[in-house]
Amino acid sequence: MKKYFVNIDNVPAPCEINLDGANALTCGGINYEYEYHFISDGLLLVRINGKNYNVKIEENPEGNSEVKNTEFKIDLHSGSHTVSCKNELDLLMEKFSKNKSDKGFKKDLISPMPGAVVKINVKEGDIVKKGDVMLVLEAMKMENELKAASDAIVDKILVSEKKSVDKNDILIKLLPAEIQEV
Amino acid sequence: MFRKILIANRGEIAVRIISTAKEMGIKTVAVYSDFDKYSLYAKIADEAYHIGEPQASKSYLDGERIITAAKKSGCDAIHPGYGFLSEREFFAQMCADNGIKFIGPPPAAIGSLGSKTHAKQIAVANSVPVVPGTESAIKDIDEAKSISKKIGYPVMIKASAGGGGKGMRVVRSESDLESALRMAQNEARSSFGDDSVFIEKYVDAPRHIEFQILVDEHGNAVHLGERECSMQRRHQKIIEETPSVIMDDDLRYRMGEAAKRMALASGYTNAGTCEFMVDKDKNFYFLEVNTRLQVEHPITEMRTGIDLVEQQLRIASGEKLSFTQDDVKFNGYAIECRICAEDPDNNFLPSTGKIRYLSRVLGNGMREDTGIEQGNEISIYYDSMISKLIAYGHNRKSAIEKMKRVLKDYKITGLKTNTNFLLELLGAEEYINGEYDTQYVERTFLPRHLEKKVTIDNESNLVLALSAAIFKEANDSVPENEMKRNSKKTNWVSQRNNIFR
Numbered sequence: 001m002k003k004y005f006v007n008i009d010n011v012p013a014p015c016e017i018n019l020d021g022a023n024a025l026t027c028g029g030i031n032y033e034y035e036y037h038f039i040s041d042g043l044l045l046v047r048i049n050g051k052n053y054n055v056k057i058e059e060n061p062e063g064n065s066e067v068k069n070t071e072f073k074i075d076l077h078s079g080s081h082t083v084s085c086k087n088e089l090d091l092l093m094e095k096f097s098k099n100k101s102d103k104g105f106k107k108d109l110i111s112p113m114p115g116a117v118v119k120i121n122v123k124e125g126d127i128v129k130k131g132d133v134m135l136v137l138e139a140m141k142m143e144n145e146l147k148a149a150s151d152a153i154v155d156k157i158l159v160s161e162k163k164s165v166d167k168n169d170i171l172i173k174l175l176p177a178e179i180q181e182v
Numbered sequence: 183m184f185r186k187i188l189i190a191n192r193g194e195i196a197v198r199i200i201s202t203a204k205e206m207g208i209k210t211v212a213v214y215s216d217f218d219k220y221s222l223y224a225k226i227a228d229e230a231y232h233i234g235e236p237q238a239s240k241s242y243l244d245g246e247r248i249i250t251a252a253k254k255s256g257c258d259a260i261h262p263g264y265g266f267l268s269e270r271e272f273f274a275q276m277c278a279d280n281g282i283k284f285i286g287p288p289p290a291a292i293g294s295l296g297s298k299t300h301a302k303q304i305a306v307a308n309s310v311p312v313v314p315g316t317e318s319a320i321k322d323i324d325e326a327k328s329i330s331k332k333i334g335y336p337v338m339i340k341a342s343a344g345g346g347g348k349g350m351r352v353v354r355s356e357s358d359l360e361s362a363l364r365m366a367q368n369e370a371r372s373s374f375g376d377d378s379v380f381i382e383k384y385v386d387a388p389r390h391i392e393f394q395i396l397v398d399e400h401g402n403a404v405h406l407g408e409r410e411c412s413m414q415r416r417h418q419k420i421i422e423e424t425p426s427v428i429m430d431d432d433l434r435y436r437m438g439e440a441a442k443r444m445a446l447a448s449g450y451t452n453a454g455t456c457e458f459m460v461d462k463d464k465n466f467y468f469l470e471v472n473t474r475l476q477v478e479h480p481i482t483e484m485r486t487g488i489d490l491v492e493q494q495l496r497i498a499s500g501e502k503l504s505f506t507q508d509d510v511k512f513n514g515y516a517i518e519c520r521i522c523a524e525d526p527d528n529n530f531l532p533s534t535g536k537i538r539y540l541s542r543v544l545g546n547g548m549r550e551d552t553g554i555e556q557g558n559e560i561s562i563y564y565d566s567m568i569s570k571l572i573a574y575g576h577n578r579k580s581a582i583e584k585m586k587r588v589l590k591d592y593k594i595t596g597l598k599t600n601t602n603f604l605l606e607l608l609g610a611e612e613y614i615n616g617e618y619d620t621q622y623v624e625r626t627f628l629p630r631h632l633e634k635k636v637t638i639d640n641e642s643n644l645v646l647a648l649s650a651a652i653f654k655e656a657n658d659s660v661p662e663n664e665m666k667r668n669s670k671k672t673n674w675v676s677q678r679n680n681i682f683r
Contacts (some may be wrong), residue, residue, distance in 0.1 A: 002655070006647040013643050017651045027644055036652050040539030041596045046649055048243065054593070055649045059657075069657045072650050078602045079636050080527065085650035112531045114562045118368065134363075139562045140532045141348060141373045143365050147529075159442065167534070 004134040005091065007084040017085075028095045067093050068157055102153075109146060109172040115139030120161055122174075127177060151177035183499050184208055184258045187285065190248045190273075191228070191263030192572060193553035195475070196223035199261050204451050208209035211255040212627055215241035215247055217563060222553050229255055236563045242266045243375065245273045254367040258282035259498060261491075265514045265565070268474040269343065270375075271294050285474050285498040291450045295471040297342055298382055301448075305468040308447045311442045313459070317383025323360050329381050330359060336384040341370035341377075348373040350417045352384055377381040385467065387619040388459035388666050390414065391426050392472075399451050399568055400504045403680050404487050409455075409478055413607065415623045417531065420600075421607060422478040423517040424485050428464065429618030437466055438507075444471055453479075453494045459620075477570065480551055481516035484574040512552045514574055515581045519589065519604050521569040524629075526603035532566045535559065537542035538596035547574045560597055568599065578616075583609055606631060672676070 008012040015027035025032050037045045046053045056075035063071030067090045072083045119136040128148040135146045152174040160173050185652040186209035212227035217236035222233045224230045231251040231408045234241035260277050262268035271293040294300040300441040305312045320326045330337045341349025347371035351362035373375035391656035393531050411419045441456035457469035479490050523533045540556040552569035575581030589605050612618050630637050
């Protein structure tokens, strides 16, 4: 029997999932029959007691757990949810992994798509506030403003204006804003 | 009638034009960039010619290469679609100079209407109401500042050659003017190859209502009713519908006549769209004439039963309109939603990538115009629209319900789309009541959407928890040495594991 502890949108789910083998699960003491089918990468058909559910699922790129493969983004009934799902091993690993002090801090400004840098609004050493426009990227004929996800200090700028960048390229390296105050 | 036409465009609109031409027994010629070699439209056309590199400036915006392909194919006419060269006077002229019929208005009409400043002068001269603003392109920031001061903020900067929201910026104070001007000019240059912009008074919270017109080469003009396009974000239309909930017979008559006056006064022929802003008191102001087929033209086709591409081809080949204004009958209710590759949860950033899976259920009353197939890639080179869904119902409610049904079962993997966002919009109280304007999405809907707390019932809790457990287990069962570097690979590996299990 496999046991999973689940948080949905940061609230503990009222059920621990126990997968009992082939097609049975228990949740909150109730037994269900289920089956599933991967329609495509990240597109899952789940059938619980004969009822169909189509869900879209991926590992949550914004998840901040130290343990891999425990945080997911799931679309159900046209609503999007963040779900964390951990088994006993994950919980153990989490206990031993050291606490990060810069919790929730997004380290670098990453390019979300291929494009060209139109304008850089910051210079190295600048302090930026959450929501400040740091860089303007042109892609698909539109100019897109890339904003700071949290307060930070500009550590290093790795691109220059007019430069083409790829998806997931690091554009600007950032440091947590607190360091400055020390 | 033409024997063979070339479509100087790509994607869904090329598919759309080819389809009607085929039904009329006209041979079709596609042109393609390296990127589109095996795109749907290039496969279904009778002939297809390579015209260059993926960058539009080196293919679809290069008039010379298109004319060369046209000559090679021996076509009689070129349909420009929308975007690219469709509203470029020089291209219409190039076609004429090479003895090829341009399926659209004469070059001079594109020139005078395509420049919004000229268009405004024509409107004023023909008692079509306009909003105050500049009469010629802005030369520099100083001129922009003095003009904006004179007409009063907020002002709007607009690309002279623009459309589709590109090269447009609203400016609410002088401190924002310079950067907005630069951005508008940059966008205008990269999208239209022309960076001239002008400034006008910004009417707060107007509706955007446009009229479809058809004008033959014998001086006959009809309008095919309005399209309500107020559901916009950053001036990009999201949902269009016809009829507009605010329209009445008198207003429709007055706006329709104004649209026809604009066309006839400018020597316009073929299909066109006259755009208006309508304020809260139902005053309307002329905005611009789009001298081409619109993205949202299908809703008009559904409601009138008139094939606009067929009419374009008939008009361009010299035929008279076969019907009068009185013959045009309006039936039912049509809505269009644009499915785009973008991430509504991340500031609508365009999402690029390969469509790994695509499935939808259309059914009664649904039309889909698309040029995309499973396995295709949405790239940075072209716009992010994947598909247009057009729902037709006997009333507004039935059309909305059809649209919601299809969106719910519209499945795409490989990139992010706005289908959930569209569903949420269609379910919003203001949309259902028809109480929205061009600023509704940004002013009311998006802030609420971001704040929204989703409540989850026990059933959903169970489904979400189980789905996560299934997905996790599939990922965990991947052997260590095949451990993924990115989620795409993992998913693929896990899927394969599933198959072998």
